[in-house]
Amino acid sequence: MIRPPGKPYLSASRIRRRVKQLASSIGHTYRRRPLTIVALLKGSVFFVVDLLRHLPANTEVEFWNISSYQGTRSTGKIRGLHHCRGNFRGRDVLLIDDILDSGLTLHRTRAHAKKLGARSVAICVLLNKKRQRIRPVKARWVGFPIRNEFVVGYGLDLDQRYRSLPSIRILPGDS
Numbered sequence: 001m002i003r004p005p006g007k008p009y010l011s012a013s014r015i016r017r018r019v020k021q022l023a024s025s026i027g028h029t030y031r032r033r034p035l036t037i038v039a040l041l042k043g044s045v046f047f048v049v050d051l052l053r054h055l056p057a058n059t060e061v062e063f064w065n066i067s068s069y070q071g072t073r074s075t076g077k078i079r080g081l082h083h084c085r086g087n088f089r090g091r092d093v094l095l096i097d098d099i100l101d102s103g104l105t106l107h108r109t110r111a112h113a114k115k116l117g118a119r120s121v122a123i124c125v126l127l128n129k130k131r132q133r134i135r136p137v138k139a140r141w142v143g144f145p146i147r148n149e150f151v152v153g154y155g156l157d158l159d160q161r162y163r164s165l166p167s168i169r170i171l172p173g174d175s
Contacts (some may be wrong), residue, residue, distance in 0.1 A: 004165055005152065010144060012166035013057075015154055018092060018143045019047065022124065023054030026094065026141060036091050040105065042067070042163070043098030047126045047143075051096065062086045066105065075121040089117035098155050099146075100129040100139050109137035111143040127151065135138075 026035075035055075039048035041063050052059065062085075086093075093113045097106060105122055105171075113121045122142035131148040150173075152158050153165030 004167075004169055005158075005162060006169040006171040007169060009146070009151060009170045012155075014088055015143070015168065016050070019050045019126075020054055022059045022141050022143060023051050026051070026124065027055050030092060030094075033074040033092050034058065034060070036062060036073070036086070036088060036118075037094050037096055038062045038064055038086065038109070040095065040097040040109060041065045043155045043157065044096050044126070045163075048096045051124075054164075060091075064109065066109065068170075072108045085127075086116055088113055090119050091104075091117075093118040095121060095123045097123070097125050099127040099129060099151075100142075101131065101160060102128045103135035103137035104134035106139075110137070113122060126154070 017058065035047065037052070037055075037059060037107065038043070038114045039061060048061070052061065080120060088091045095106060095109055095113065100123070102157050106125075110123065122141075123139040125139045126143040128139060128142040129148055131147060149166050150158070152162035152170045152171055153168040156161045156168065158171065
């Protein structure tokens, strides 16, 4: 077995507990209104699947495959957003992402969902990185605040590797 990279940060059991709490709060907030979740791929895949297991069965889901990272750094460009569609007219939309970092991705995807007719757009992230944002974005639901470090696991990757780790690990600087 290959040893996982970096050092442990969030255990799989701690993540599971927090995801269940987030789903409970989200479900309570939207209990009287239909909800459409927009999962930002690829990083949010494990997070959104685990959240959905605890949300009402009538929750609609869209998957938007977008990216802005190369290695450990953001490119400053959102690739793939022009392909993202959905019928959001008059609906409440919840953007689900793995991490709120620079704010650029969530700022642009929120604007895109509104352009597609969303009545409201809220944000839920697994991780909220403590750093200065390029764009002002606040997540209504946050799994965990983290330091300004590069992390992998539970969907988060380094050049497509380490997504399948069940826990989240901190990589040493400039991996």
